[in-house]
Amino acid sequence: MIQFEKVSKVYQHNGNDLRAVDGVDFTVHKGEIFGVIGFSGAGKSTLIRLVNLLERPTEGRVLVNGEDLTQLPKPDLRKVRKRIGMIFQHFNLLESKTVHHNVAFPLSLSGTPKKEVDQRVNEILEFVGLSDKAKQYPEELSGGQKQRVGIARALATSPDILLCDEATSALDPETTKSILKLLQKVRDEYGITILMITHEMNVVREVCDRIAVMESGKVIEKGSIFDLFSNPQHPTTQNFVRTVMENDIPASILNGIEERGASRNIYRVTFVDESAGQPVLSQVAKKFDVEVNVLFGQITELQGIPFGHLVVELQGEDQEVLRVINHIQQTVSVQEVTSNAG
Numbered sequence: 001m002i003q004f005e006k007v008s009k010v011y012q013h014n015g016n017d018l019r020a021v022d023g024v025d026f027t028v029h030k031g032e033i034f035g036v037i038g039f040s041g042a043g044k045s046t047l048i049r050l051v052n053l054l055e056r057p058t059e060g061r062v063l064v065n066g067e068d069l070t071q072l073p074k075p076d077l078r079k080v081r082k083r084i085g086m087i088f089q090h091f092n093l094l095e096s097k098t099v100h101h102n103v104a105f106p107l108s109l110s111g112t113p114k115k116e117v118d119q120r121v122n123e124i125l126e127f128v129g130l131s132d133k134a135k136q137y138p139e140e141l142s143g144g145q146k147q148r149v150g151i152a153r154a155l156a157t158s159p160d161i162l163l164c165d166e167a168t169s170a171l172d173p174e175t176t177k178s179i180l181k182l183l184q185k186v187r188d189e190y191g192i193t194i195l196m197i198t199h200e201m202n203v204v205r206e207v208c209d210r211i212a213v214m215e216s217g218k219v220i221e222k223g224s225i226f227d228l229f230s231n232p233q234h235p236t237t238q239n240f241v242r243t244v245m246e247n248d249i250p251a252s253i254l255n256g257i258e259e260r261g262a263s264r265n266i267y268r269v270t271f272v273d274e275s276a277g278q279p280v281l282s283q284v285a286k287k288f289d290v291e292v293n294v295l296f297g298q299i300t301e302l303q304g305i306p307f308g309h310l311v312v313e314l315q316g317e318d319q320e321v322l323r324v325i326n327h328i329q330q331t332v333s334v335q336e337v338t339s340n341a342g
């Protein structure tokens with residue numbers, strides 16, 4: 001468990017205070033995958049580095065499993081740090097060492113007997129799917145394989161917490177997916193708490209239970225993936241959501257709506273939860289004297305829950321269209337679409 005308690009980190013920049021992290025306050029629960037998302041300079045790297053004391057807070061506290069690391073004597077701090085693994089965007093592997101030695105490194109450093117080290121390394125390489133690469137060097141591996149070595153190295157000392165610093169930002173989309181799957185397996189099989197920072201919304205959508213959105217050092221919004229995607233409050237969060245969910249109706253369709261003039265009956269139907277699985281609109285076409293013309297839409301899945309919207313034109317008498325709206329409002333949310341609004 002990681003608790004940020006009104007944490008700030010202030011740097012000096014040209015004689016002025018620069019609040020890289022500013023009053024951050026949230027808790028990452030045990031076994032959770034928590035994402036911190038923000039644009040460049042938002043303060044994400046500084047925040048994650050406060051967890052393992054690569055940075056010290058200027059104000060507030062960071063508690064790791066209930067302990068304030070700044071208060072620990074050095075030998076205790078070393079012990080606690082072993083319980084916090086970290087992986088990096090550019091993997092940070094030792095190029096002159098084999099995969100086996102890279103993973104063994106943190107164990108050898110702490111004086112673990114060789115036999116024990118070899119056993120643990122073999123076990124972890126099998127877990128990350130790289131048993132056959134033990135004798136190879138980093139330069140012989142793909143980016144995804146290098147990150148698997150990074151994950152194996154971070155897991156070698158059996159941590160409770162894994163910090164991921166833009167861990168998939170240097171990888172292509174397919175490799176990103178496979179690394180995110182591996183991180184899920186790390187959480188599911190070892191119960192490790194994962195805190196990840198990223199600027200990519202598709203990454204947090206794929207694996208995180210909850211996220212916090214950072215801007216100018218502050219957390220501007222936080223919540224479950226479902227809540228933030230389905231109802232983002234802050235404009236920055238809305239921008240992030242837009243990077244993965246096309247909410248805006250394309251201009252060509254809006255122009256078409258404008259051309260239809262006053263007689264249009266165009267609505268945005270938002271599906272949340274099990275309503276997305278119900279054939280609401282096909283039922284309408286059968287039950288009422290209207291035709292349903294789908295103009296645009298997107299349905300996706302968030303944390304196993306279907307979510308999305310369709311923009312539809314209802315063709316029929318106004319009275320009948322109103323009856324349809326009343327009917328479908330019981331299961332989905334309905335908004336009228338005008339040509340100048342998505």
Ligand SMILES: Nc1ncnc2c1ncn2[C@@H]1O[C@H](COP(=O)(O)OP(=O)(O)OP(=O)(O)O)[C@@H](O)[C@H]1O
Binds near residue numbers: 018020039045
């Ligand atoms: N050691 C430092 N000294 C002075 N300023 C710093 C230091 N580290 C970070 N900063 C500043 O703090 C702010 C937050 O930086 P940080 O690297 O934490 O952001 P970020 O969200 O991780 O962005 P990026 O993804 O670009 O690294 C930036 O304005 C940065 O210039």
